[in-house]
Amino acid sequence: MNDLRNNRDESQEIITLEGSNIKKVKENAKNNPDEFWTACAKNLIWFKEWDQVLDWNYPFAKWFPGGRINASYNCLDKHLTTEIKNKAAFIWEGEDGKTITVTYYQLFTKVNQLANALKKLGIKKGDRVTIYLPMIPELPISMLACARIGAIHSVIFSGFSSQSIIDRVNDAGSKIIITADGGYRRGKTIPLKSIVDEAIKDTPTIEKVIIVKRTFDDVHIGGKDIWYEDIVTEESSYCLSEWNDSNDPLFILYTSGTTGKPKGVVHGSGGYLTHLFNSAKWVFDFTSTDVFFCTADIGWITGHSYVVYAPLMHGVTQILYEGAPDYPNPDRYWKIVEKHGVTILYTTPTALRSYMRYGDKIPNSYDLSSLRLLGTVGEPINPEVWKWYFNVIGKKSCPIVDTWWQTETGGIMIGMCTGIENISMKPGSGTFSLPGIELEIVDEEGLKVENGKKGYLIIKKPWPGMLLSLWNNEERYKKTYWEKVSGSFFAGDFAYLDKDNYTWILGRADDILKVAGHRLGTIELESAFVSHPSIAEAAITSKNDDLKGEAIVAFLVLRKGIESSPHLDAEVNEHIRNTIGPIASTEKIYFVNKLPKTRSGKIMRRLLKSIVNKEAIGDISTLEDEASIEEINYEFNEINKQL
Numbered sequence: 001m002n003d004l005r006n007n008r009d010e011s012q013e014i015i016t017l018e019g020s021n022i023k024k025v026k027e028n029a030k031n032n033p034d035e036f037w038t039a040c041a042k043n044l045i046w047f048k049e050w051d052q053v054l055d056w057n058y059p060f061a062k063w064f065p066g067g068r069i070n071a072s073y074n075c076l077d078k079h080l081t082t083e084i085k086n087k088a089a090f091i092w093e094g095e096d097g098k099t100i101t102v103t104y105y106q107l108f109t110k111v112n113q114l115a116n117a118l119k120k121l122g123i124k125k126g127d128r129v130t131i132y133l134p135m136i137p138e139l140p141i142s143m144l145a146c147a148r149i150g151a152i153h154s155v156i157f158s159g160f161s162s163q164s165i166i167d168r169v170n171d172a173g174s175k176i177i178i179t180a181d182g183g184y185r186r187g188k189t190i191p192l193k194s195i196v197d198e199a200i201k202d203t204p205t206i207e208k209v210i211i212v213k214r215t216f217d218d219v220h221i222g223g224k225d226i227w228y229e230d231i232v233t234e235e236s237s238y239c240l241s242e243w244n245d246s247n248d249p250l251f252i253l254y255t256s257g258t259t260g261k262p263k264g265v266v267h268g269s270g271g272y273l274t275h276l277f278n279s280a281k282w283v284f285d286f287t288s289t290d291v292f293f294c295t296a297d298i299g300w301i302t303g304h305s306y307v308v309y310a311p312l313m314h315g316v317t318q319i320l321y322e323g324a325p326d327y328p329n330p331d332r333y334w335k336i337v338e339k340h341g342v343t344i345l346y347t348t349p350t351a352l353r354s355y356m357r358y359g360d361k362i363p364n365s366y367d368l369s370s371l372r373l374l375g376t377v378g379e380p381i382n383p384e385v386w387k388w389y390f391n392v393i394g395k396k397s398c399p400i401v402d403t404w405w406q407t408e409t410g411g412i413m414i415g416m417c418t419g420i421e422n423i424s425m426k427p428g429s430g431t432f433s434l435p436g437i438e439l440e441i442v443d444e445e446g447l448k449v450e451n452g453k454k455g456y457l458i459i460k461k462p463w464p465g466m467l468l469s470l471w472n473n474e475e476r477y478k479k480t481y482w483e484k485v486s487g488s489f490f491a492g493d494f495a496y497l498d499k500d501n502y503t504w505i506l507g508r509a510d511d512i513l514k515v516a517g518h519r520l521g522t523i524e525l526e527s528a529f530v531s532h533p534s535i536a537e538a539a540i541t542s543k544n545d546d547l548k549g550e551a552i553v554a555f556l557v558l559r560k561g562i563e564s565s566p567h568l569d570a571e572v573n574e575h576i577r578n579t580i581g582p583i584a585s586t587e588k589i590y591f592v593n594k595l596p597k598t599r600s601g602k603i604m605r606r607l608l609k610s611i612v613n614k615e616a617i618g619d620i621s622t623l624e625d626e627a628s629i630e631e632i633n634y635e636f637n638e639i640n641k642q643l
């Protein structure tokens, strides 16, 4: 089997943390869940206490029903009577090196002004607001302003294209889009407003487009457009927080699934914030002097949870960095760590792999001594990259938290709890699940597999951060997550437990790719390819990639009469960049006469994956459901003949 286990060194123990009572915490969570989660929820500020800890109407969990809470209040107002008030909430660094500090009080004021402005524009509790902004302070400000008035934010990563905006806005039925004139990426400007102009031709629910000035480029101003600064300047700096129900939606975040249409994952406030507050406390062990640098874009779940909500609830100072890790030079994160005295760095294996390529000299030329903890998220980390992170960046004195979780789980599910734990780390393993999180590794039948055996990762009990549902699609919610293994949440990842019960994540078990840590659905990509006039059929798979983890490979069948050519290759690639966004750039396109399919017409994507990764055919025979060995062998030979 060609999986990450081949590279892993389970026996290696790097360091042991001192002092802990994790066993007691975990036992209590298991034996007295109501008492345990009550104590966790009490770390937040509630306007009204809940009637019940959990209303579990399988598969819908309502955490703390009847409780009234506001996310913005918990991130901002609660600090105003403490010394945190005048402390930096965000240290924003632009790609050009410009720095702006926003204190908690300033953030509070800006959020309140925008909340009032949104109300004036007619936004009410439950309305949806789409946010399509680069990594600038107005992005978290917009999210918190929505939360304050009970509006539901739907942030779209600013690397997505017009079509992605159309799909997401129409599904959510948003009334407003908050965007910017443009954004900076590697010294170039991205014309965000023009992309929105293109999108809103097909989004009938949009009433207004609010534009933040970032690049100061000329933009087209139409009837729906208003400038951000014009609507906030005159507004009062106080807006009463809405007493949202614990289970009112706080946000929708679209993520790729196994069909062509992205899923609108819905999170509420009470359970979600409880999960975030406590997971951050256990895993990052925030203190008042921490400077936290989570490098994720807020357009993804890591940014929502660990750039915006969790750190702000804890009152820590955070770095908000606008640009790319390697711009203008491949030292940007290290430069930021030195300049701002970062104490915790939370980043992705892709970023680390790209830095590692440039050697140790670059990070060694910066003072990284402020770091006390390192984190990784989003994709499996190769042990050699883990060791580099530990030795070169952490100088052997910073623990590494390898945190596994998903858009759907809301917050971290597996990861070392440096705040309360005393265990040995193993490079490449996320270690154990967090208190109160009960996971298991099972086979096709849903039966627990022995330690050492690969299986599907499931979560056996509801947890506070879990998604409420999928927006407008309860059926899909039930089917995707709860029907594969009855009674448990199906995470869609392969994993195994080693002899010491450490968890090792082996990657996705479904048709979802992780390209540079970004989640992309194969079927979503295939639909984008066939929307090109020359393409009749498409099958997408991925190739292992030293840098991005996975790289997109496309097998395309052309329409009758169309000839393949390098020009067409480039044109198709450009089409994908325009339809989905630059993150969907294709590594390799194969034009083929026919795609390998099962008798029932299902594309054998795993077969293609084995071919591009030069794996033995035996490895996939059990994974191609519906196909016989003969069929797979036949298709394997046929497709190889064409390449």
Ligand code: WTA
Pocket (backbone or CB within 6 Å): 255, 300, 301, 302, 376, 377, 378, 379, 380, 381, 402, 403, 404, 405, 406, 407, 408, 430, 491, 492, 493, 505, 506, 507, 508, 514, 517, 518, 519
């Ligand atoms: C993968 C990102 C290995 C996994 C927070 C999961 C990981 C998917 C890790 C969710 C990790 C996340 N080790 N794989 N530490 N963290 N993943 O929704 O496949 O963008 O199912 O959430 O990322 O991706 P999403």
